[in-house]
Amino acid sequence: MSVVSPRAALDRYFRISERGSTFGREVRGGVVTFFAMAYIVVLNPLIIGNAPDVDGAFLGVGIGEEPNLAKIAAATALVAGVLTIAMGVVANFPLAVAAGLGLNAFVAFGLATQMTWADAMGLVVIEGILIVILVLTGFRQAVFNAVPRSLKTAISVGIGLFIALVGLVNAGFVTSTGVPSPPIGLGADGALSTLPVAVFVVGLITLIVLYIRKVKGAILWTIVGTAVLAVIVEQIADLGTTYDNPAGWNLNAPAVPDRVVDLPDLGLLGEFSLLGSWESVGVVSVLLFVFTLMLADFFDTMGTMVAVGSEGDLLDADGNPHNSREILLVDGIATVAGGTAAVSSNTSYIESASGVGEGARTGLASVITGLCFLLAMFFAPLVGMVPNEAAAPALVLVGFLMMTQVKNIPWDDLELAIPAFLTIALMPFTYSITTGIGAGFLGYVLVKLARGKVRDVHPLLWVVAAFFLVYFAIHPIEMLLGIS
Numbered sequence: 001m002s003v004v005s006p007r008a009a010l011d012r013y014f015r016i017s018e019r020g021s022t023f024g025r026e027v028r029g030g031v032v033t034f035f036a037m038a039y040i041v042v043l044n045p046l047i048i049g050n051a052p053d054v055d056g057a058f059l060g061v062g063i064g065e066e067p068n069l070a071k072i073a074a075a076t077a078l079v080a081g082v083l084t085i086a087m088g089v090v091a092n093f094p095l096a097v098a099a100g101l102g103l104n105a106f107v108a109f110g111l112a113t114q115m116t117w118a119d120a121m122g123l124v125v126i127e128g129i130l131i132v133i134l135v136l137t138g139f140r141q142a143v144f145n146a147v148p149r150s151l152k153t154a155i156s157v158g159i160g161l162f163i164a165l166v167g168l169v170n171a172g173f174v175t176s177t178g179v180p181s182p183p184i185g186l187g188a189d190g191a192l193s194t195l196p197v198a199v200f201v202v203g204l205i206t207l208i209v210l211y212i213r214k215v216k217g218a219i220l221w222t223i224v225g226t227a228v229l230a231v232i233v234e235q236i237a238d239l240g241t242t243y244d245n246p247a248g249w250n251l252n253a254p255a256v257p258d259r260v261v262d263l264p265d266l267g268l269l270g271e272f273s274l275l276g277s278w279e280s281v282g283v284v285s286v287l288l289f290v291f292t293l294m295l296a297d298f299f300d301t302m303g304t305m306v307a308v309g310s311e312g313d314l315l316d317a318d319g320n321p322h323n324s325r326e327i328l329l330v331d332g333i334a335t336v337a338g339g340t341a342a343v344s345s346n347t348s349y350i351e352s353a354s355g356v357g358e359g360a361r362t363g364l365a366s367v368i369t370g371l372c373f374l375l376a377m378f379f380a381p382l383v384g385m386v387p388n389e390a391a392a393p394a395l396v397l398v399g400f401l402m403m404t405q406v407k408n409i410p411w412d413d414l415e416l417a418i419p420a421f422l423t424i425a426l427m428p429f430t431y432s433i434t435t436g437i438g439a440g441f442l443g444y445v446l447v448k449l450a451r452g453k454v455r456d457v458h459p460l461l462w463v464v465a466a467f468f469l470v471y472f473a474i475h476p477i478e479m480l481l482g483i484s
Helices: 006-014 023-037 039-049 069-091 103-111 117-136 139-146 149-170 195-212 218-237 276-281 283-311 324-340 352-357 363-376 388-408 414-430 433-450 459-472 474-480
Strands: 097-099 174-176 184-186 346-348
Touching: 006 023, 006 363, 023 218, 023 352, 023 363, 023 388, 039 069, 039 097, 039 103, 069 097, 069 324, 069 346, 069 363, 097 324, 103 117, 103 283, 117 139, 117 276, 117 283, 117 324, 139 283, 139 324, 139 459, 149 174, 149 283, 149 388, 149 414, 149 433, 195 218, 195 388, 218 388, 276 283, 283 324, 283 346, 283 352, 283 388, 283 433, 283 474, 324 346, 352 363, 352 388, 414 433, 433 459, 459 474
Parallel strands: none
Antiparallel strands: 097 346, 174 184
């Protein structure tokens, strides 16, 4: 009787060899993805932990008590870890899941200001349940399949530009000028004058050289090396963060921690009220809030999984990722999990493309990323050693890799080129994946109407276009209905 080795079993289950990958690539890719998005363990608590609700209470603590960011960080890491592992095991796709940026800000500043934190998280749960229903009924995937291939490619390219801009902004290489024109500029006051930006530049140059020379693990080694450099710079210069020093690090100062291991506080789990919001703000407001949350979640994930799949050559002939139904299902469940754990809606992360750029092609990479998140609950001080400036070079390089797909768009066909351009341009310019996708969909329908080719538009795209019209006009609609 032959005995199958654990590595052989993993190879067969995740189809590692079949997809042209290796065990080492999957591990490296999973670790790279974790480091590229580990910032969320720090950033999510800062966004939702420091915002008081309608009663003046902070998330997870009583009225009058100080914020407990460590509790939020532990729950953030737990949900991200468990659902990312689920993505790997169920969908076998190198996609990681965590609390969604933008969505958490909407929950903090759009929902919690009008209701309690428990009520706001209850709305996230409701939204997640609706998304799961749409997946199980096949509606979500049907919409995805109805999107033209060129528009899917444009979504991937637009996300590439978006993720590159995210990296540049996180590193302080591109900053807000604080004036109407131009709204953004180079570094601080038009110059690259800070040490953290210099660390990023060193990291980016190093990564480009290593990548061009085809060094295995180029992205991972760059992140680790740049993080070590950042720690040395901080030890010498004592910069702190931009909260206290304009020339400091963007989010967390990379210092050697006094304590490496700490027990996580998971007391935030279950802090939600499913129907409390219906009483506090009314049925109409609830419906509009849920609609806004759901539309952003619905299409962000579609764009993300196409972009990651394109980077890893994991799409079929129609531009659909392998196991797309399973991907969408796990993503929907992640939204529910984020609400029940009171850490806001969880969604798929475009930073997963950094791990794919390192060579990841299967769900084993997601399992590795998920395990890293679970360990982060106990090793949060170590996670804090890696500043945004050290992870940002990976995002810039991945943005370049995703941008190369622009050649597959038929630019001589105006019916496809104009919607593609709107999608690509508006994602980075508005700092929103959803806005880019919505503009592309509406542009596609508009061009077909102008050409008199109404029958060429899939019926589901008419429905989606109508939804996006409501989405873009949500504030005027709220004003007409008397909702603040």
